[in-house]
Amino acid sequence: xxxxxGWDHGVGRHxxxxxxxxxxxxxxxxxxxxxxxxxxxxxxxxxPALRGRTVASVFFEDSTRTRLSFETAxxxxxxxxxxxxxxxxxxxxxxxxxDTVEVIRSYGADVLVIxxxxxxxxxxxAQWTDAAVVNAGDGCHEHPTQALLxxxxxxxxxxxxxxxxxxxxxxxxxxxxxxxxxLAFSLLGAEVTLVAPTTLLPPSLEDWPVRVSHDLDDVIGSxxxxxxxxxxxxxxxxGLIPSLREYTADYGLSAxxxxxxxxxxxxxxxxxxxxGVEIAAEVAAAERSVILDQVANGVSVRMAVLFLLxxxxxxxDAVAEAN
Amino acid sequence: xxxxxxxxxxxxxxxxxxHARVMNADDMGRAVRRMAHEIIECNHGIDxxxxxxxxxxxxxxxEHLVAALEDIEGRRPPLGVLxxxxxxxDIGLRPVVPQATTDLPDELDxxxxxxxxxxxxxGRTIRAALDAVCDFGRPRAxxxxxxxxxxxxxxxxxxxxxxxxxxxxxxxxxxxxxEGVDLGVMRK
Numbered sequence: 295x296x297x298x299x300g301w302d303h304g305v306g307r308h309x310x311x312x313x314x315x316x317x318x319x320x321x322x323x324x325x326x327x328x329x330x331x332x333x334x335x336x337x338x339x340x341x342p343a344l345r346g347r348t349v350a351s352v353f354f355e356d357s358t359r360t361r362l363s364f365e366t367a368x369x370x371x372x373x374x375x376x377x378x379x380x381x382x383x384x385x386x387x388x389x390x391x392x393d394t395v396e397v398i399r400s401y402g403a404d405v406l407v408i409x410x411x412x413x414x415x416x417x418x419x420a421q422w423t424d425a426a427v428v429n430a431g432d433g434c435h436e437h438p439t440q441a442l443l444x445x446x447x448x449x450x451x452x453x454x455x456x457x458x459x460x461x462x463x464x465x466x467x468x469x470x471x472x473x474x475x476x477l478a479f480s481l482l483g484a485e486v487t488l489v490a491p492t493t494l495l496p497p498s499l500e501d502w503p504v505r506v507s508h509d510l511d512d513v514i515g516s517x518x519x520x521x522x523x524x525x526x527x528x529x530x531x532x533g534l535i536p537s538l539r540e541y542t543a544d545y546g547l548s549a550x551x552x553x554x555x556x557x558x559x560x561x562x563x564x565x566x567x568x569x570g571v572e573i574a575a576e577v578a579a580a581e582r583s584v585i586l587d588q589v590a591n592g593v594s595v596r597m598a599v600l601f602l603l604x605x606x607x608x609x610x611d612a613v614a615e616a617n
Numbered sequence: 618x619x620x621x622x623x624x625x626x627x628x629x630x631x632x633x634x635x636h637a638r639v640m641n642a643d644d645m646g647r648a649v650r651r652m653a654h655e656i657i658e659c660n661h662g663i664d665x666x667x668x669x670x671x672x673x674x675x676x677x678x679x680e681h682l683v684a685a686l687e688d689i690e691g692r693r694p695p696l697g698v699l700x701x702x703x704x705x706x707d708i709g710l711r712p713v714v715p716q717a718t719t720d721l722p723d724e725l726d727x728x729x730x731x732x733x734x735x736x737x738x739x740g741r742t743i744r745a746a747l748d749a750v751c752d753f754g755r756p757r758a759x760x761x762x763x764x765x766x767x768x769x770x771x772x773x774x775x776x777x778x779x780x781x782x783x784x785x786x787x788x789x790x791x792x793x794x795x796e797g798v799d800l801g802v803m804r805k
Contacts, residue, residue, distance in 0.1 A: 341703035
């Protein structure tokens with residue numbers, strides 16, 4: 295994550311993961327996000343900052359929030375958007391990832407926002423192309439903009455993450471949201487506790503700056519924020535949990551369990567929720583739930599990321615021409 | 618943005634070295650009061666006025682102007698601040714990061730907006746500000762007040778109220794701060 299041009303605005307040439315970023319990088323992005331949040335509240339929520347630039351969303355996996363919010367963010371900055379989704383492409387004819395990337399690049403994409411089921415795909419693509427690459431979720435690895443918008447949402451409600459006690463609850467093993475979240479929240483000074491059955495935790499947690507608990511009821515009384523992960527329904531077929539019902543009984547945030555949270559504790563969820571599985575519908579809709587704030591902040595954070603990648607660092611060719 | 622700040626950012630860089638103080642704080646105070654009188658005279662009062670300071674250099678001057686208008690008329694016109702960074706035409710030519718807030722009064726339709734900046738140079742900041750203002754509403758008129766007009770316009774833009782006309786060389790830098798107005802150059 296460093297900028298080859300020497301102007302460090304928190305994001306380097308690509309945004310591939312929270313790993314490798316420092317606290318000041320994250321804070322820089324969150325500060326810039328504040329400015330972009332204001333644009334969303336204007337009567338005409340659009341600025342000409344990235345006119346003539348093209349943002350391509352390249353999604354090999356389904357997504358509602360991430361893709362729409364990246365595209366909304368691009369439009370609010372007056373950038374053009376290209377959309378690639380695996381379902382309606384020539385992938386079925388055997389087109390390779392590299393071909394796909396080169397085709398999209400040849401249509402003038404300045405940023406590739408990539409989601410792929412394989413960890414490391416965005417890193418690989420970044421080696422192939424001179425466009426900026428944003429990781430919008432790679433396998434079970436990272437989802438950096440989700441962590442940024444979560445951190446921004448927490449900061450918006452609490453001022454700072456320093457000293458906050460945050461539990462991330464659910465399928466940590468398969469969750470890129472959890473991995474990026476752990477890194478971002480702890481960099482920003484929060485204490486993170488992972489709450490999950492052993493089968494849903496990664497085999498080695500030695501390097502993770504976290505505490506681990508297998509009992510949600512044990513930790514729930516002292517939390518400042520409770521981050522519920524989506525329970526992927528197919529997991530019980532893999533034999534990782536006995537049944538969804540048992541998972542819900544032990545790790546679901548029911549209305550009764552939510553009452554044991556401290557009064558001002560926040561409830562987060564990356565969406566889409568499985569009502570009645572990891573979170574009860576009435577808890578998701580409760581006042582202390584900031585799930586809809588997360589969705590709204592997603593656009594502001596992604597505006598900041600796109601602008602920092604494209605607009606904040608001088609293009610050497612353009613500078614040479616102007617001088 | 619104050620000109621000195623922008624000149625210190627890459628690809629320019631360097632340290633500001635002042636040659637001469639062309640106005641001191643008292644001079645600036647007198648200029649603000651005169652401009653306040655002119656604004657009231659031209660607009661037949663302050664009923665429809667909204668004073669808008671451009672971030673960051675124009676904001677303290679806009680605050681002084683509002684205070685002077687209040688002294689004369691007995692009430693304050695609404696004050697807004699505007700950051701034009703994202704409307705600039707030199708995005709990609711220099712590092713542009715929106716640092717400052719935009720906060721304008723809700724209703725701009727039909728009002729007379731007085732944009733306030735510290736230094737008027739090429740006119741490109743004002744061009745950006747005109748675009749930005751139009752995203753917030755349709756004012757009846759937009760006027761421009763600046764502490765220093767240093768010439769070298771690159772766009773057909775002129776100020777309505779000027780604190781001081783200051784002939785400069787293109788490579789000189791004008792710095793407006795709380796103590797006064799300095800003319801100097803950037804040294805590497």
